[in-house]
């Protein structure tokens with residue numbers, strides 16, 4: 001059978017198109033409008049294919065019309081990194097290699113680099129590399145599921161119940177105790193794992209979500225040794241704040257609880273002495289979830305879980321069949337990623353991480369994170385200086401929640417005004433900023449995590465918000 005398309009021609013077309021797209025990414029409209037056009041109402045699957053070249057041109061035309069420039073420097077919605085050149089090149093090559101990264105039998109290259117990158121990430125975050133096993137997954141949601149899946153297994157095993165074998169029927173209830181920063185993905189993971197969304201109890205001392213440590217300690221006392229998972233957050237989406245992880249670690253140790261830390265982007269606070277105190281104690285966690293596609297700036301999708309108790313994860317996620325490698329591997333180099341995460345078949349996600357860490361080194365990552373901290377401080381200063389804007393929380397990391405609050409508008413009308421403003425900003429397309437509710441008010445929450453973002457991009461956020469806000473009033 002002959003190839004339906006010319007590999008070289010197609011790849012060089014893809015390269016040219018990508019270079020052109022990324023070359024103009026700083027000037028493009030972001031296109032983060034929420035509506036979808038006719039997809040689903042289109043023509044049926046063609047009986048005869050059009051060939052690779054024509055199919056690619058069709059894809060390009062659609063991308064031109066509908067892609068969101070989320071990899072660009074003015075995208076501050078969610079917490080989204082871009083893709084550095086070295087990560088993008090590695091990611092493309094990963095697709096060319098098309099490895100079966102489930103185990104070393106599928107790809108020694110993928111597994112070796114996964115082990116190495118997990119170690120390097122531990123070194124980057126100053127975590128005990130010898131005590132932690134890493135596994136790459138699609139993102140922090142999946143990494144939270146891995147960490148909590150291991151936690152569920154271990155805390156129930158301590159009371160004599162094997163959840164992976166027997167399920168949860170007849171098991172004692174597992175409580176998941178958190179502060180107010182807990183991310184929606186942890187709630188989702190609890191639902192997926194059968195712990196139930198209602199297993200989560202939040203201990204927040206204020207409308208910011210600050211941990212109510214005394215109330216949490218009382219609850220732990222009251223539970224009297226029942227199975228408990230504590231979940232700490234390093235880097236909360238609305239404010240960048242973190243729970244006192246060292247205090248959580250002490251409580252976990254005292255009460256025999258498992259400590260899981262959701263550090264999707266907050267882990268990167270560890271790379272600079274300017275912010276590392278925010279996440280002091282993360283090194284004592286039993287499991288950590290983090291993302292590479294956020295602050296490390298590798299392409300989607302790439303997150304990772306770091307596990308102190310690999311056996312607990314392997315009991316939960318193992319995949320056994322006569323044709324597969326042994327379910328619970330021993331040495332770190334025997335890592336079988338398919339036995340530690342929900343996926344079996346998976347791409348070699350470590351390759352772009354490897355390229356990035358090797359290309360930039362610790363100093364390069366630190367420089368990027370510190371630049372983003374400077375940009376967040378600049379943005380906060382610009383907000384403070386504008387009489388019609390109000391900082392909703394002081395930025396401690398890379399997220400700057402603020403709202404439009406001009407004189408003459410009643411406080412109670414500000415939520416609705418900011419909701420309209422948030423929609424107008426996305427429609428306008430010069431910058432993309434998300435809306436949230438923080439400290440009981442609706443506000444914008446720009447997050448800075450893109451390697452390309454500079455001062456002008458950050459200043460533009462303030463300019464656009466003020467301009468569109470004034471227009472809404474006028």
Ligand SMILES: Cc1ncc(COP(=O)(O)O)c(C=O)c1O
Nearest residue numbers: 139140141183185237262264291
């Ligand atoms: C603290 C936190 N945890 C988890 C997630 C989920 O990450 P992902 O979308 O990569 O699964 C996010 C995403 O923003 C986050 O900020």
